Amino acid sequence: MRQRLLSAWNSWSYRRQLVSVALVGLLWRLVYVPFERPLRIWSDEHWYMTQAHRLVDGHPWSSIFNTDIPSASHGPLVSVAIAPFAWFFPNAMTGLRYLIPFVGTVSILGIATFVRRVSGSDRAALIAAGLASAYPGLWVRDGLVVSEPFAIAAFVWLLALLPNWKSERRWRHTLFLGVLVAMVALARAELLALALIVVVVSWWWYRESIPVLRGLAVLCVAGIVCAPWVVYNQGRFEKPVYLSTNLGITLAGANCHLAYYDGRFIGYDDLGCWSAAAKAHPSLDESVRSSGMTRDAWEYATTHIARWPIVVAAREAWFFGLYRPNWVVYMSKGAGQRVWASWAQAVGGYLLFPSFLWALWQRRRRAMGDERLARRLFVLTALFSMALAGVFVGHWRYRLGLDVVALMAVALWLDGRRSRANYPTA
Numbered sequence: 001m002r003q004r005l006l007s008a009w010n011s012w013s014y015r016r017q018l019v020s021v022a023l024v025g026l027l028w029r030l031v032y033v034p035f036e037r038p039l040r041i042w043s044d045e046h047w048y049m050t051q052a053h054r055l056v057d058g059h060p061w062s063s064i065f066n067t068d069i070p071s072a073s074h075g076p077l078v079s080v081a082i083a084p085f086a087w088f089f090p091n092a093m094t095g096l097r098y099l100i101p102f103v104g105t106v107s108i109l110g111i112a113t114f115v116r117r118v119s120g121s122d123r124a125a126l127i128a129a130g131l132a133s134a135y136p137g138l139w140v141r142d143g144l145v146v147s148e149p150f151a152i153a154a155f156v157w158l159l160a161l162l163p164n165w166k167s168e169r170r171w172r173h174t175l176f177l178g179v180l181v182a183m184v185a186l187a188r189a190e191l192l193a194l195a196l197i198v199v200v201v202s203w204w205w206y207r208e209s210i211p212v213l214r215g216l217a218v219l220c221v222a223g224i225v226c227a228p229w230v231v232y233n234q235g236r237f238e239k240p241v242y243l244s245t246n247l248g249i250t251l252a253g254a255n256c257h258l259a260y261y262d263g264r265f266i267g268y269d270d271l272g273c274w275s276a277a278a279k280a281h282p283s284l285d286e287s288v289r290s291s292g293m294t295r296d297a298w299e300y301a302t303t304h305i306a307r308w309p310i311v312v313a314a315r316e317a318w319f320f321g322l323y324r325p326n327w328v329v330y331m332s333k334g335a336g337q338r339v340w341a342s343w344a345q346a347v348g349g350y351l352l353f354p355s356f357l358w359a360l361w362q363r364r365r366r367a368m369g370d371e372r373l374a375r376r377l378f379v380l381t382a383l384f385s386m387a388l389a390g391v392f393v394g395h396w397r398y399r400l401g402l403d404v405v406a407l408m409a410v411a412l413w414l415d416g417r418r419s420r421a422n423y424p425t426a
Helices: 002-011 014-035 042-058 077-088 094-119 120-135 150-163 172-187 191-203 210-233 247-254 258-260 271-280 286-303 304-317 325-335 337-362 370-391 395-420
Strands: none
Touching: 002 395, 014 094, 042 077, 042 094, 077 094, 077 150, 077 172, 094 120, 094 150, 094 304, 094 370, 094 395, 120 304, 150 172, 150 191, 150 395, 172 191, 172 210, 191 210, 191 370, 210 258, 247 271, 247 286, 258 271, 258 286, 258 304, 271 286, 286 304, 304 395, 325 337, 337 370, 370 395
8 A cells, every 4th residue: 555655656746746745834723713813903814914904994903992093013024915815805803814824834845946946956846845744833823823934935035036047048047036025124124134135145156156246136126115114104204114113122121131031031022121112112103113113122131231141041042942931922922823733832942953954964065056055045044043142132033044054954864864775875
């Protein structure tokens, strides 16, 4: 029976095999959606859903509680993407969650495409697709209307287009790369720097094949795509707002007494810090509030600079789930995740990250061609993700870039290991 199944599987084309693996990942994500917790009014998810409906009813990008007050708490990509479905289903809220598994499936296909292009191996691509379908760090957010699935999808396809960038004779890939950089920024603003680093490093690697003009064109296209949102915000707020107003509350929660001196929360953030920051800056204008919180957070951080080494080390420990993972699991309930799913995410990280380091070590001398660039991008993305945690806070959502490249690296290693097992050397 097993041989018959393997024979049937091997008779399929690569495309059919990949679609089958992706459909399994999609099916699991759709099954998982009903397990998510009920919608919470203070959550990021509620903001995205509300803005999607307000894009339809004529009050776009306004406060949850008052349509006369402008809001840019998050980037616009998620709400814009789901707005057509909000128009078709004007009363849908949690029902919109069933759209997100399809975004996660796009990420699965993008991960497989990148691995196949850098390795030339169908098997490596299928391994990557299987890992992406099963890894809890990806599907745990694919049941909620949040920014992470959209940011992951844009980022993995940004990576997937890079190997073809060097050989194109037209400007198609250049334009697509610029659009994807903008999508990353409009989903999660902090990942804009990562997207730009990836593009610049790739251009430098392929500099003999890619003219400087095309590298600059990627940046110009990204700027053009982001410009309407940036310009729109300049006329709505007292202070300048570019991508979102979320920086202030993020820094305020991570730079306060509890986050610097309380052993239970050191390196993390706390609701008490957020509440105190909100009371200190009660303005209804999000830009004023965020600017004040950012200034206070910076003043606190520079006043307590001697604590930075300890705080940063604690943030990295939170980031990798090495310190109080039970508290992170508990806090994830507020974001809509089930306890068992958050624990699955933690265990998945414990298995993936050591495997990632081992894969990088094992492939350090065997990587050839585009895989050599991929290995450098993997390391840069991992370091960038760790830097985010060190600067802000050790939330597991900052691991999304690391999660993606770790899965890719492990898939490449597993494929190479299987090849050596099948073709032993004398």
